[in-house]
Amino acid sequence: MSHIVRSVFLNQDFAQTSNSTKQDLTTNFDVVNGSLITYNPHVSLGYEVIYEYNTIWTYKDNTSKITFRLTEWNEGTSSWNVINGSYVTLKSLRQGTGVINYKYIFEKWSGSKQLRLECKDSSASFEGYLHTDYYQTHFFNPTVSCVTI
């Protein structure tokens, strides 16, 4: 059976970063490796933009509590601004590990915009690693994408 459908996913941009190490988070917000993207939404079609970031994580301490936030580059002030409502906290007891599928939806904008994800451990005793698995022998290549819908 085949279907022909009108797509609502437009101008998807992808970036993938090769990784040969884990990212050891700190209690200060740091840039999440491979999360930076510069995106131009579709000019004439669509109303929203979805930002999506994928990687894996594993525990460092028995409890991990990791906070993510999305930021955008402000040309006027030459600084990264935190996007309202973009904070997400991952908390896991008992040596957790898993996948991260972070998504955020914007109203569509005109022109180019730079976006990146930042994250930190909530405390020095609730730490975790990004881009590696339970064994810490495999290193995931994180991907970031934006698409107009």
Add this chain to the structure above:
Amino acid sequence: MTYVISNNSNIYNVQAQKASSISSQTGTTSYQDLDTSDITYTCDSSASKVVYEYTVNFVRTSTFGVGSAKLLEYNTTTNSWEDFSNSTYASFGLATSSGYSRNNYTFKFVLDSWTGDKQLKMQWKMATGGLKAHHSDYVILINNISNSSYLIKPFLVVYSIK
């Protein structure tokens, strides 16, 4: 089933499959195939990336459990399955006692494109503790009755990006 997507999109050649019937798969220390993850995908020369996205549920069979999953490709020269790469592994769950692991996961791998057919699948095994795939812990059905043997069908979506 094949979906052809057009109209100003750079996403195309979307193939999706969902299990028609399913049994739970109990994890062991050896890799086993994940149901419905096996696909032969035809990639054309205009693709830059291929996205492989598999969604599956796991639940504990003991007080804790961590599973390890990986993507494989079929080598038609050696007629054998090989790991796709060292960066297409993922782990999931909770590793110590009273970490009652149960969750739904989407494993998303973005792959460099190829020309022609390639057969892909996922496998998983236990890293520690016990889990079973495709099973929920328990759910409340619409008639308000709890069901502790509810099975959740996995599904796979694969598509190309120009």
